[in-house]
Each structure stands twice: as structure tokens, then as C-alpha cells.
Amino acid sequence: MFIELDLQSETPLYEQLMNQLIEGIASGALKPGDPLPSVRNLAENLGINLHTVNKSYTLLKQDGFLQVHRKKGVVVQPDAMPGVTAEFEAKLVRQLRSLAAEAAVRGMTEEAFVTQCRKLYGDTIMKRGGDGQ
Amino acid sequence: MFIELDLQSETPLYEQLMNQLIEGIASGALKPGDPLPSVRNLAENLGINLHTVNKSYTLLKQDGFLQVHRKKGVVVQPDAMPGVTAEFEAKLVRQLRSLAAEAAVRGMTEEAFVTQCRKLYGDTIMKRGGDGQ
DNA sequence: ATATCTGTTATATAATATATATAACAGATA
DNA sequence: TATCTGTTATATATATTATATAACAGATAT
Numbered sequence: 001m002f003i004e005l006d007l008q009s010e011t012p013l014y015e016q017l018m019n020q021l022i023e024g025i026a027s028g029a030l031k032p033g034d035p036l037p038s039v040r041n042l043a044e045n046l047g048i049n050l051h052t053v054n055k056s057y058t059l060l061k062q063d064g065f066l067q068v069h070r071k072k073g074v075v076v077q078p079d080a081m082p083g084v085t086a087e088f089e090a091k092l093v094r095q096l097r098s099l100a101a102e103a104a105v106r107g108m109t110e111e112a113f114v115t116q117c118r119k120l121y122g123d124t125i126m127k128r129g130g131d132g133q
Numbered sequence: 134m135f136i137e138l139d140l141q142s143e144t145p146l147y148e149q150l151m152n153q154l155i156e157g158i159a160s161g162a163l164k165p166g167d168p169l170p171s172v173r174n175l176a177e178n179l180g181i182n183l184h185t186v187n188k189s190y191t192l193l194k195q196d197g198f199l200q201v202h203r204k205k206g207v208v209v210q211p212d213a214m215p216g217v218t219a220e221f222e223a224k225l226v227r228q229l230r231s232l233a234a235e236a237a238v239r240g241m242t243e244e245a246f247v248t249q250c251r252k253l254y255g256d257t258i259m260k261r262g263g264d265g266q
Numbered sequence: 267a268t269a270t271c272t273g274t275t276a277t278a279t280a281a282t283a284t285a286t287a288t289a290a291c292a293g294a295t296a
Numbered sequence: 297t298a299t300c301t302g303t304t305a306t307a308t309a310t311a312t313t314a315t316a317t318a319a320c321a322g323a324t325a326t
Contacts, residue, residue: 011227019234022234022235022238023231023234026234026238027234081239083239083240084239084240088235088236096232096249097152097156097257098156099228100159100254100256100257101155101156101159103221104159105158106214107217110254110255113250114247114250114251116225116226116229117246118246118250120229120233121236121243121247123230124233124237125234125237
């Protein structure tokens with residue numbers, strides 16, 4: 001798992017980290033049951049604060065993507081991943097609607113937009129079933 | 134143009150307003166050259182501050198979606214709408230990648246995801262060419 | 267001309283979000 | 297015992313968001 005944070009980005013660090021961890025799970029780089037670095041360790045490696053990493057872990061735990069074993073520490077959800085909840089569906093619709101509208105106004109055709117969507121889905125899960133790098 | 138702001142949402146008011154104006158242009162409810170309410174008027178109608186509306190207008194103007202005529206006030210871009218810039222392309226990829234990854238992890242198939250993308254594109258521009266309500 | 271409306275700018279304030287810093291706690295581990 | 301774990305508490309600094317009040321110059325209508 002290579003994690004790269006953009007300190008210049010307007011996207012909060014804890015959110016960038018959450019996204020990259022989910023992308024790691026999607027790609028197979030992070031498999032169910034895999035241990036994650038401790039909050040202190042990862043924070044030091046990324047050059048950020050312990051609490052920023054802890055916030056990402058805590059939110060991902062609340063969403064069901066991570067679990068905390070008193071023994072093993074933080075691990076990728078070993079059982080069933082969370083499904084398509086109403087909350088996620090709402091977020092998906094809200095964000096896709098904004099992106100689709102702007103794409104349309106900018107002259108992007110439906111096919112170009114849909115093709116881009118399909119490509120990005122395919123890219124993120126390309127490694128699934130492989131050895132996870 | 135019906136604009137509804139969610140005061141509970143974590144999405145900033147000025148961003149909600151920007152999104153809905155772009156969606157209005159995409160749907161055809163707002164046509165090139167159409168006048169927009171004054172910042173004071175719209176602010177009062179929405180029950181928010183003048184500067185919040187002004188921020189939305191200013192950002193949309195910077196992006197090329199709106200123009201300010203010293204005479205006509207603020208109007209929808211009457212000439213060519215902005216195209217698919219490198220900046221928009223980057224935003225599109227960044228946001229779609231995060232959404233696609235989470236959708237995949239939650240068990241949403243590529244077809245279900247792509248279908249949702251196509252549907253939302255179609256919905257927003259459905260009214261194009263019509264009388265724009 | 268007077269009054270009113272326009273976008274725009276300046277200044278100030280309050281609330282919230284983000285990120286860091288330091289410290290401590292209980293449970294697990296070597 | 298010493299060290300590591302996630303977790304919680306407290307404090308601070310900065311940036312973002314939203315509001316409030318005021319003023320300016322250009323345009324419009326009475």
C-alpha cells in the first residue's frame with residue numbers, strides 16, 4: 001500500500017487517507033483480515049499527526065470497512081463488507097448528479113462520460129483476485 | 134428555477150447553490166443569456182446572506198458559466214460554455230475514482246455503477262431543447 | 267436631480283472544520 | 297517491567313464558512 005497525501009489539496013488529509021484505503025481494498029492491495037499500521041506508525045510514515053490517522057480509522061470503522069481487534073489491532077473487515085446502504089446511495093446520487101451536470105454543460109457527451117465512469121471502475125478493481133501486489 | 138438549500142447538509146451553501154445553477158443550465162431551465170436574480174434578491178429569497186450568493190456567482194463567473202453585464206446584470210454565459218478543461222478532467226477523475234472504489238467494495242457491479250452514471254447524466258439534461266420550464 | 271437598484275469591495279465577527287501538540291489511560295505483548 | 301496498541305482528553309492554531317454592516321461607482325427609472 002503506497003499512500004500519497006497532497007498537502008496542497010483542498011481535500012482534507014483524513015479524507016484523502018480514507019479514500020486511498022478504500023481504493024486499496026477495492027484493488028485487492030488490502031485484503032479482508034489484513035493488518036493496518038498503527039495510528040502512530042502510519043502517522044510518522046506519512047509525516048502527519050496521530051489524530052489525523054485516527055480520525056480516518058475511526059470513520060472507516062464506523063462505516064464497517066475496518067475492525068479493531070483488541071489483539072490484532074486494526075484490520076481490514078474480515079467478514080462481509082458493508083453493502084450499498086441508503087446513505088451511500090444518497091451520496092453517490094448527489095455527487096454523480098453534480099459531476100454529470102457539469103460534464104454535460106462542458107460539452108461532454110453521455111458516451112464520453114459513461115466511458116470515463118466505466119474506465120475508473122475498471123481501473124480500481126483491476127487487481128482484484130490477484131496477489132494484491 | 135427552483136433552488137432548495139439544505140441547511141443541515143455538510144456541503145457548503147455556496148457550493149450547493151453553484152451545483153444547482155449548473156444543473157439548471159444542464160437541464161435547460163437556464164438558457165444562455167438568461168438573467169439571474171440579483172445577489173440581494175436571491176439571498177433574500179433563499180434566506181441567506183448576500184455574500185454567500187455573491188461567492189457562488191463570482192466562482193461561476195471565474196469558471197465561465199456566468200457573465201456580468203454592467204447593464205443586464207448577471208446572465209448565463211451567452212457565448213460558448215467552458216469546455217472540458219484539464220482542471221475539470223482532474224476533478225472528474227479524482228471524484229469518480231473515489232466513488233467507483235467505494236461502490237465496488239460495497240458490492241456494486243460495474244454494470245450497476247455505469248447504469249447509475251448514465252441515468253444521472255440523462256436525468257440532468259432531459260429537458261434540453263425543451264422550453265426550459 | 268433624486269432615489270433606487272446593480273455588482274463589488276472592505277471590515278468585522280462568530281461558528282465550525284481541520285490539523286497539530288502533549289498527555290494520560292487500560293489492555294495486550296514481549 | 298517496558299513497550300506497543302487504540303482511545304480519550306485538553307489545548308492551540310489556522311482556514312473555511314456564513315453572517316452583518318457599510319460604502320462605492322455605474323446604471324435605471326421616476
